[in-house]
Amino acid sequence: MVDFTTYFKFIIMKKQTYEELRASELRHQDAICVNESEKEESFSDNIKYLIVGLFFGIIFIKAEIISWFRIQEMFQLKSFFMYGVIGSAVIVGMISIFFIKKLRIKTLQGEQIEVADKTFNKGQIYGGIIFGLGWAMTGACPGPLFAQMGYGASVIFVTFMSAILGTWVYGKFRDKLPH
Amino acid sequence: MMEFLKQPWPWYIAGPFIGLTVPVLLILGNKTFGISSSLRHLCASCMPCDIPFFQYDWKKETWNLFFVVGIFLGGVIANLFLTDPQSIFVDQPLQENLAKYGITDFSGLVPHDLFNWQSLFTLRGFILMVVGGFLVGFGTRYAGGCTSGHSIMGLSNLQWPSLVATICFMIGGFIMTWLILPLILNL
Numbered sequence: 240m241v242d243f244t245t246y247f248k249f250i251i252m253k254k255q256t257y258e259e260l261r262a263s264e265l266r267h268q269d270a271i272c273v274n275e276s277e278k279e280e281s282f283s284d285n286i287k288y289l290i291v292g293l294f295f296g297i298i299f300i301k302a303e304i305i306s307w308f309r310i311q312e313m314f315q316l317k318s319f320f321m322y323g324v325i326g327s328a329v330i331v332g333m334i335s336i337f338f339i340k341k342l343r344i345k346t347l348q349g350e351q352i353e354v355a356d357k358t359f360n361k362g363q364i365y366g367g368i369i370f371g372l373g374w375a376m377t378g379a380c381p382g383p384l385f386a387q388m389g390y391g392a393s394v395i396f397v398t399f400m401s402a403i404l405g406t407w408v409y410g411k412f413r414d415k416l417p418h
Numbered sequence: 419m420m421e422f423l424k425q426p427w428p429w430y431i432a433g434p435f436i437g438l439t440v441p442v443l444l445i446l447g448n449k450t451f452g453i454s455s456s457l458r459h460l461c462a463s464c465m466p467c468d469i470p471f472f473q474y475d476w477k478k479e480t481w482n483l484f485f486v487v488g489i490f491l492g493g494v495i496a497n498l499f500l501t502d503p504q505s506i507f508v509d510q511p512l513q514e515n516l517a518k519y520g521i522t523d524f525s526g527l528v529p530h531d532l533f534n535w536q537s538l539f540t541l542r543g544f545i546l547m548v549v550g551g552f553l554v555g556f557g558t559r560y561a562g563g564c565t566s567g568h569s570i571m572g573l574s575n576l577q578w579p580s581l582v583a584t585i586c587f588m589i590g591g592f593i594m595t596w597l598i599l600p601l602i603l604n605l
Contacts, residue, residue, distance in 0.1 A: 291439065292491075300493055310591075311516075317509040331434045346444070350448055356577060366558070371588060376545070377554055380565040386493040389493020391493075394533050395547075397551070402457055410559070
């Protein structure tokens with residue numbers, strides 16, 4: 240006799256795995272900011288990222304990275320400052336990732352650290368140029384937008400909402416854009 | 419100590435700290451540094467509208483939203499406790515150049531002459547804030563990342579697509595600054 244309950248459980252399980260796979264596929268589409276961790280995290284687990292963000296935001300303000308003038312100086316080649324910031328950040332990041340991979344360092348929860356490779360598509364060219372245009376106009380990439388709002392520039396909320404709309408419109412017309 | 423905290427920090431302090439975010443997020447929980455994705459998660463959580471690009475388990479990315487809320491709060495704290503009253507140092511020729519467009523207030527990180535609620539309703543302000551913001555949101559997602567995801571995280575991980583993206587960010591920025599922005603500022 241067939242055990243129907245097990246059978247249905249099996250079907251439901253299969254469907255779940257399929258949907259999970261599909262979801263992770265979609266998340267990997269832009270290969271950025273994917274959460275590699277398999278662990279479920281609760282509200283209190285997430286607080287640590289808020290604290291990292293908080294320090295990050297303070298650095299943004301204190302180094303004046305969120306300043307429209309700094310971005311203008313960078314693009315007008317009038318100052319080394321922003322090149323120094325990004326350059327030294329990349330060097331520190333590079334050394335860190337080198338050692339994380341080399342020493343096979345694990346996360347605090349004991350998970351193997353994985354960094355997904357990025358796959359090339361033409362979006363990096365077209366989208367990159369479009370973002371560059373917006374960056375020089377607003378003087379802010381997405382990170383500084385949050386810091387600027389926190390710093391009290393209330394009107395930047397409009398820029399922020401517009402950026403969300405831009406992301407949404409990209410998602411809407413993604414299939415029609417060259418990649 | 420407080421004196422130091424109140425001054426603007428040099429690039430060789432700020433840059434390495436920003437770079438350290440990469441290993442800190444990885445070690446804390448296998449998280450890949452990136453900020454523009456938060457905009458996607460907000461779309462996915464608030465208005466997915468059956469768009470496949472927004473059909474994923476955004477709750478799994480909640481950490482990213484906590485991270486950006488942290489950045490916001492960092493801005494609040496810096497504003498309340500860590501600001502110095504002096505106006506920021508802006509390159510002299512740039513100041514003179516900007517003065518031609520009526521930008522004379524260099525005291526804020528966000529130029530008051532350009533970004534305020536009144537100017538939002540002028541053509542110049544509308545283009546800079548609304549159109550500019552749209553391009554940031556659209557472009558970063560199209561490129562699959564922003565300065566943090568590509569230029570810092572991607573380059574740190576020696577990803578050549580991120581190098582392509584970073585070069586294109588700069589090309590776009592140069593085109594805007596040298597060719598288009600003077601026209602917008604003249605409006």
